[in-house]
Amino acid sequence: MSKSEVISKKDRVRKLVPLKAKRLRLETQHEPIAIVHTQCTVARSEGLSERTRVELRVGDQKTIARLYQDEGQLVSVDEIGLSETTWRRLGIAEGDKVTLHHPRNVDSMSGLRSKVYGHRLTRQTAKAVFTDIVEGRYSDVQISAFIAALASQSPDLSEAVALTQAMVSIGDRLSWPGDVIVDKHCVGGLPGNRTTPIVVAIAAAAGLVIPKTSSRAITSPAGTADTMATMTHVDLSNEDMRRVVEREGGCMIWGGSVRLSPADDMIIRVERELELDCTSQMVASVMSKKIAAGSTHVLIDIPVGPTAKVRSPADAAELSEFLIGIGDAFGVRVEVALSDGLEPVGDGIGPALEAKDVLEVLECERDAPRELRERALRLAGMMLEMGGASSAGKGKEAATAILDDGRAMSKFVAICEAQGGFFRPPQSEFQHVLCAGRTGRIKGIDNRRIARLAKLAGAPLSPAAGLEIHVNLGDAVSAGQPLITLHGESVGELEYAVDYYLENKDMIEGVCE
């Protein structure tokens, strides 16, 4: 045993022979992947060959990637093959030299573990976790544990405030001229409840400033951003967003593109694989984006029903308390609108099918879905009152006038054009009609299974996919009468949806044989 340093600096340098970067043009669903040869001496001498994750460095750039090994078809012994995500994160060129390292201890992992073991996140811990997530130091497996741990504990206001602060602190933050910046959000869970485009159009037409950012679907068949993407461009930069809002008073863009809450998309991707929503994460995500977007007055729609996301008035009250409490902590006024969440809203479910309903309401068509119009007008009315564009008790009346005289539609088109163009939503290539098995009265509609059916048909990834629902609660229906039309962009997806429906006909109660 000798006390001298066995590892000299010379050894260090000698061993860190770099590998030549090879772009594999492999799309790996955002997970950064690196592939080395089974016989790669660098990986072996660094003891990395059986490691799960490695750190790659090129100059000052570094990223963590999952390490796979190949026997020679993809890379030679002195090469390292990189997936597109790894390639982009390192910002390198073909043949650049990459060195391989053991990933540093990710300090915030102790915060994750302490969360799993039931401790509340502090602002510092939450910030450390989100920073490491955004900078790519967490694998999807680790993000998944974080989400499950959050979802497992009953939500707590000070933790939700800490999460919100952390999320706001790591993203961009917008500011606007003027004292009143309005915004709206729906907590979701009610298929087809696409009021946002209508409310934004009315509010902006009434002169309010409403820089609306929306998310893509997490577990639902469509998010507002998915629906808007079938009618205009939603991936706008901060500057483009500002230009649109300055010109039209409002916008309807995808929140991810302006980096208001950069951890969100990485978390949402994992939540989608888990088909899971998490309350603390959800309220922090909603409020952080509102705060980062510079909103001062936020209206939140909470549909309540046994198969909606919020199942009982007690749950709705708890959620309201959280949203209002977080608002208070940041000086943002939050108002909550509880609404009936018993059955889907509108006819269409899926990005383009919901867009079609929205346009029917905006264009005041005779067949426009009545319930969607009513909900949008109620919310728009509350918003006009909140924002001072109408006197108390007169909001809905003012909103109705703006919708009926065409100002809302004109404003909607003007906003879309400012965002890069207005176009009509696409139509699906394949349809399939599902009919009542027997004569009866509709006794119940299961929102969750309806949403699942629309997703199996391909929504939201296939924009024209989803379903139209032709009946409402309480309707008398004859045997053979159409209940649902499925829309799909591929036969495979439509087949899956049909199979699922045949196994779950009671998702519409009262008319299945």
Added chain:
Amino acid sequence: MSKSEVISKKDRVRKLVPLKAKRLRLETQHEPIAIVHTQCTVARSEGLSERTRVELRVGDQKTIARLYQDEGQLVSVDEIGLSETTWRRLGIAEGDKVTLHHPRNVDSMSGLRSKVYGHRLTRQTAKAVFTDIVEGRYSDVQISAFIAALASQSPDLSEAVALTQAMVSIGDRLSWPGDVIVDKHCVGGLPGNRTTPIVVAIAAAAGLVIPKTSSRAITSPAGTADTMATMTHVDLSNEDMRRVVEREGGCMIWGGSVRLSPADDMIIRVERELELDCTSQMVASVMSKKIAAGSTHVLIDIPVGPTAKVRSPADAAELSEFLIGIGDAFGVRVEVALSDGLEPVGDGIGPALEAKDVLEVLECERDAPRELRERALRLAGMMLEMGGASSAGKGKEAATAILDDGRAMSKFVAICEAQGGFFRPPQSEFQHVLCAGRTGRIKGIDNRRIARLAKLAGAPLSPAAGLEIHVNLGDAVSAGQPLITLHGESVGELEYAVDYYLENKDMIEGVCE
């Protein structure tokens, strides 16, 4: 809108054009991967191109894989590239036809979600989840959420029994001639506490039947299976295990190789990435393997200390209650031995370094680690009494005689030879000595950071890696005196360990400057 079926059977057949299997010889850490061309028409017509996971079918075989896309370097438009795990699960040959499908709804995912939302698992739900995990229907991301959800809730005896039943029901189950089958287990958390090989040797030498299966390390620098693998073969089939036990009365093999608890390894792999242990999962995992192994009497060592896995006598009491309670539910007698968990046991930490300590004790060397010998003799004594090989109160004396007269070592070597050969553990290629910064007395040793240090040096994946600790609690030490010798099989790993030590010198309290 037409009521006729838009999708005919003919369409279905036409669209399901198979792809040619291409073996990529890509090792992907057990995650099944499939790669199709970005322009692959089958994936596009099935709407699969942006899906996370797809089902692959070849004849009657099917498996779920993660779908990546490539622009043409790896596969052509009519090929599907498969990783080694995917290849093995499908059991196919180069050029075989593979069809791509939407993965079926994994029904047990609703059980996972209900667990996340705080509901207790029933036996049925647990069985459904474990079955789907074993059959490859869960991604690592989903397994991670399951583990985090389990770890997040305080453990519950009936849930732990349900988990145990589920795990027993999906694996193989052994039975042995004779009424008494003894077994031991240590819950871990104390580096170097490698008593099992000694206890098994003594018990088998005393005539007891002890078919011991052990796990590889989860979050520790070595599991018993990792240590035994440096001295003999541990990957035995059920038949080979039976042959060894029939011949020698005992064995010391890796539990994963006999499929006693097939979900375990998949869960452990994810726990390793999370650096997380979960009590319910742990007790179910331990007890299911004991039950599946046909044990009737089980002795469980629980080290207790502020930096051990079990931190307080109260936690130890809770854990004991679970282990004994599960035993009761299955008619297995469980005895618990609480032990001091203040500091590491033995000198070596890491597979081969612990094996060296074990051999020193078995060979009754003068320098053999005293504490390891004492602990092993205490446990062996309890086991001899439990199993009826010694009268009450005389167990330790009997065990000491068996160790000191060489019968234990002879039995150990005989068992190793029956398992395929006995060999001496390997020596590390690189060493580095860490010395006391100042003269003082050792006031504390942090088991967790010592374990982490051994892992950074490369244990357990590099068998000879780890560390030797040269001091005990209370020792008087002079400045410059060696505290720890790090052992590594690569320079990279050793460097990491040294860096970590320099940042965490207070892991040995009282002598850092």
